[in-house]
Amino acid sequence: MSIQIVMDASGDTRHEFDVADRRALARAEARFRELTGRGYRAVALAESGDPGTGTLLRKFDPSVEQTLFIPQLQGG
Amino acid sequence: MHFFTAFMDLVRRSRSLDAKARSVRLLKENLSGAQRRQFEKHNNFEVVGGQTGTRYRIRPGPSMNVDELDAAGKPVAGLCFFPAGYLREGDVMLAQKLALELYEAEALTIAHRYPSEPRALRGAAARAYREL
Numbered sequence: 001m002s003i004q005i006v007m008d009a010s011g012d013t014r015h016e017f018d019v020a021d022r023r024a025l026a027r028a029e030a031r032f033r034e035l036t037g038r039g040y041r042a043v044a045l046a047e048s049g050d051p052g053t054g055t056l057l058r059k060f061d062p063s064v065e066q067t068l069f070i071p072q073l074q075g076g
Numbered sequence: 077m078h079f080f081t082a083f084m085d086l087v088r089r090s091r092s093l094d095a096k097a098r099s100v101r102l103l104k105e106n107l108s109g110a111q112r113r114q115f116e117k118h119n120n121f122e123v124v125g126g127q128t129g130t131r132y133r134i135r136p137g138p139s140m141n142v143d144e145l146d147a148a149g150k151p152v153a154g155l156c157f158f159p160a161g162y163l164r165e166g167d168v169m170l171a172q173k174l175a176l177e178l179y180e181a182e183a184l185t186i187a188h189r190y191p192s193e194p195r196a197l198r199g200a201a202a203r204a205y206r207e208l
Contacts, residue, residue, distance in 0.1 A: 007159065007167045011098025039160075043174050050108040056178045068106075070171045071163070075188045076139040076156030 002062075004031060006040075006069045019062050032060040032067070039072030099166030106170055122149075123173050125180040132176055134169050142172055143192065157187035 004015045015031060017024035036042055045066040046053035057067065104112055111121040120135040122145070131145040132155070139158050143151035159171040175183040 005102070007099075007161075007163055007171065009095065009162045009164070011095040011164055011167065012102055041175075041179065043178060045106060054106075054174055054178055068170075068174070070174060071159040071161045073157050073171070073175055073183055073186045074160050075186045076158065 002028070002065050002067075004028060004067045004069065005045075006035065007071060025062060028062075029060045032057075035069045040069040041072070043068045043070065096164045096166070099164035099168075099170075101166070103166035103170040103173075107173070111173075121173075123176045126177045127180040130180075134172050136165050136169065138165075138168060140190075141168075142176075142187075144189075151192040154190045154192055155184075155187040156190065157183055 001016050002019055004017070006013045006015070015028065017028045019025055032042060042057040044055040044057055044061070044064040045068050046055075054068075057064065104115070107115060107121060111123070114121040120133055123132045123134060124130070125132065131149070133143040133145055133149075133151070135141045135143070140154055140156045142155040142157070144153045144155060146152045157172070157175070158168050163171070172183075
């Protein structure tokens with residue numbers, strides 16, 4: 001199972017999907033496009049959490065197991 | 077009616093604590109071993125900018141919680157940037173870490189840079205945020 005994690009006021013909302021399920025994969029890709037279109041940054045999370053081991057995703061990659069969506073940054 | 081209001085306050089407070097705990101768990105899952113140890117010991121952690129190699133310290137807080145450090149680890153400036161929306165402490169810190177490691181130039185363009193503030197003021201801001 002793969003997972004998309006969206007940061008929000010509840011802490012986060014998680015969407016699991018099976019890459020072998022074409023409908024679920026299409027929904028995951030649509031979610032990716034919708035969120036990045038709204039300014040979220042998509043990061044492929046690395047298991048280690050080591051600096052620089054995550055990857056910024058510009059387009060949907062079905063091989064990524066964990067994608068974190070970060071709302072757009074703003075300055076104070 | 078008074079009982080209902082008190083009950084709903086309790087529910088809201090419980091949800092708020094749960095959201096904060098979830099965000100801190102997600103943060104810890106995505107810290108390196110060294111960052112996790114720093115966070116558990118000092119309640120902050122250091123990040124190295126992915127493009128400039130600059131060191132930063134991220135402290136708990138809704139904003140004004142990122143220090144740019146010199147070679148000796150002393151704060152030389154503060155950076156104010158944060159993810160949009162009402163996010164919890166752990167999410168804010170994780171967003172800042174990943175931004176500095178993976179898209180530092182964008183974060184620095186957006187951030188408001190200010191002279192490093194007195195430690196007492198910083199402590200007061202962090203305490204106020206923890207009580208939310």
